[in-house]
Amino acid sequence: xxxxxxxxxxxxxxxxxxxxxxxxxxxxxxxxxxxxxxxxxxxxxxxxxxxxxxxxxxxxxxxxxxxxxxxxxxxxxxxxxxxxxxxxxxxxxxxxxxxxxxxxxxxxxxxxxxxxxxxxxxxxxxxxxxxxxxxxxxxxxxxxxxxxxxxxxxxxxxxxxxxxxxxxxxxxxxxxxxxxxxxxxxxxxxxxxxxxxxxxxxxxxxxxxxxxxxxxxxxxxxxxxxxxxxxxxxxxxxxxxxxxxxxxxxxxxxxxxxxxxxxxxxxxxxxxxxxxxxxxxxxxxxxxxxxxxxxxxxxxxxxxxxxxxxxxxxxxxxxxxxxxxxxxxxxxxxxxxxxxxxxxxxxxxxxxxxxxxxxxxxxxxxxxxxxxxxxxxxxxxxxxxxxxxxxxxxxxxxxxxxxxxxxxxxxxxxxxxxxxxxxxxxxxxxxxxxx
Numbered sequence: 001x002x003x004x005x006x007x008x009x010x011x012x013x014x015x016x017x018x019x020x021x022x023x024x025x026x027x028x029x030x031x032x033x034x035x036x037x038x039x040x041x042x043x044x045x046x047x048x049x050x051x052x053x054x055x056x057x058x059x060x061x062x063x064x065x066x067x068x069x070x071x072x073x074x075x076x077x078x079x080x081x082x083x084x085x086x087x088x089x090x091x092x093x094x095x096x097x098x099x100x101x102x103x104x105x106x107x108x109x110x111x112x113x114x115x116x117x118x119x120x121x122x123x124x125x126x127x128x129x130x131x132x133x134x135x136x137x138x139x140x141x142x143x144x145x146x147x148x149x150x151x152x153x154x155x156x157x158x159x160x161x162x163x164x165x166x167x168x169x170x171x172x173x174x175x176x177x178x179x180x181x182x183x184x185x186x187x188x189x190x191x192x193x194x195x196x197x198x199x200x201x202x203x204x205x206x207x208x209x210x211x212x213x214x215x216x217x218x219x220x221x222x223x224x225x226x227x228x229x230x231x232x233x234x235x236x237x238x239x240x241x242x243x244x245x246x247x248x249x250x251x252x253x254x255x256x257x258x259x260x261x262x263x264x265x266x267x268x269x270x271x272x273x274x275x276x277x278x279x280x281x282x283x284x285x286x287x288x289x290x291x292x293x294x295x296x297x298x299x300x301x302x303x304x305x306x307x308x309x310x311x312x313x314x315x316x317x318x319x320x321x322x323x324x325x326x327x328x329x330x331x332x333x334x335x336x337x338x339x340x341x342x343x344x345x346x347x348x349x350x351x352x353x354x355x356x357x358x359x360x361x362x363x364x365x366x367x368x369x370x371x372x373x374x375x376x377x378x379x380x381x382x383x384x385x386x387x388x389x390x391x392x393x394x395x396x397x398x399x400x401x402x403x404x405x406x407x408x409x410x411x412x413x414x415x416x417x418x419x420x421x422x423x424x425x426x427x428x429x430x431x432x433x434x435x
Contacts, residue, residue: 002153003292004211004232009159009239012204014282015094016348017244018261025197026188026253027179029244032197033204037237039400040205042393043359044233046366047208048226049382060358061303067365070309070433071423076361077304078419079412081297083354085331087206088137088293089338090347092130095286097344099129101260102279121346121407130339133290138332141294144321155288162281163239165274166262170246173269182252199400203351204240206293208232226382294335298327308435309427349408356397363393 021029050063060080065073100107111125118124179186187194211228247256250265257264262282266274302324305314318325338347367390428434 001228001232002156004208004228005156005235008205008236009285013243014286015091018256018258020197020200021248021253022256022258024189024193026184027186027248028194030241032194032201033240035198036201039396041233042389044208044229045389046362048229060362061300064361064365067368074309074423076358077300079354080358081300082415083351084293084297085335086347087351088290088335091286091289092133092339093127093344096127096130097259098282123343126340131336134335137290137294142323142325142328144323155284159281159285163243167242167246170250174249178249178252188253196403199403200352202355203348206355297331298324301327308430308432349404353404353408353412356401360394360397363390366390
């Protein structure tokens with residue numbers, strides 16, 4: 001549960017709240033977070049049943065593999081690999097930005113002058129601090145999941161304490177006029193802006209999938225996995241709504257500083273001591289999020305290599321730590337390159353479409369399972385109201401995907417083209433199930 005909470009709260013609250021509130025939703029970001037939570041919860045019901053019934057590493061990939069076949073499993077596994085790897089890079093860049101804000105953006109000013117980059121999709125400067133963070137976390141994850149879960153539990157507990165502080169002090173400093181009489185009111189970009197914000201904020205809930213990705217390491221997956229999924233989504237949604245409400249009530253939406261929204265809001269209200277305390281919470285939360293994402297990706301790589309769909313050396317496991325070391329190191333290198341080269345905004349949209357696609361496939365797999373068991377005269381129970389919930393999950397995810405930018409779809413197409421070359425060039429011929 002703490003792995004999941006740590007992954008969700010760190011990746012969403014401090015990375016995206018400022019961007020979505022300022023550019024899309026204003027005060028209605030509280031609704032955007034709720035809509036994104038509903039979409040994630042619908043998918044989490046399906047994840048919960050599959051994770052409990054099929055307690056194997058790989059999560060959405062394995063669920064799709066066992067339900068609708070190898071090819072579609074490769075498609076979804078290839079996308080989820082990118083989604084979580086990019087989330088590592090995105091959160092590392094955000095952590096770097098928060099730290100830089102505390103020292104007056106000296107790193108940014110120096111690197112923009114001495115190592116400039118084009119900007120736009122690419123970053124305006126190479127973020128060496130973010131790359132260093134990824135290197136450190138890669139080493140931590142390679143030490144094994146037991147140490148990792150202890151580490152994330154401590155950081156998640158610190159973060160939850162900081163969230164209580166944000167909500168209580170934010171409500172004390174709240175000005176209801178920031179939702180009612182400011183320019184644009186509660187919906188400064190209309191309800192369409194609220195929905196667009198929700199499509200991006202799906203990224204905020206990607207952390208729950210880590211629970212389904214480490215089911216083989218759970219003591220009692222039939223009970224623990226579904227419970228952890230549902231508890232963590234509820235806790236994260238409550239935290240997101242409370243903190244985003246506090247932020248948008250403290251300062252008008254157009255005065256929110258995107259790179260470090262919470263510290264800047266306290267500074268604008270003259271609470272400088274809170275600025276530094278909240279920054280500590282942000283750094284702890286984002287550190288947790290990076291760790292949890294780096295736990296997921298190597299296990300997807302391991303599962304796909306074990307099935308013969310990608311090169312076999314990726315399923316090499318260290319006997320001492322029990323972790324897929326080669327997959328972990330390779331993932332770390334990929335994340336370092338992404339953090340150095342791409343801008344934060346381009347990384348975030350890429351994550352959202354990957355998550356929505358993965359959730360849609362898991363929901364579809366649940367429908368396929370239901371049809372198969374119905375034909376056999378048996379019945380499944382962890383997802384209630386089938387086929388309503390899986391079908392609703394697919395529809396909501398499609399609506400949110402259509403709100404993402406066209407350039408995001410183009411980047412997805414390029415990544416898929418690379419994946420299909422690997423599948424038909426190697427995976428199709430070396431597939432264990434085909435043999």
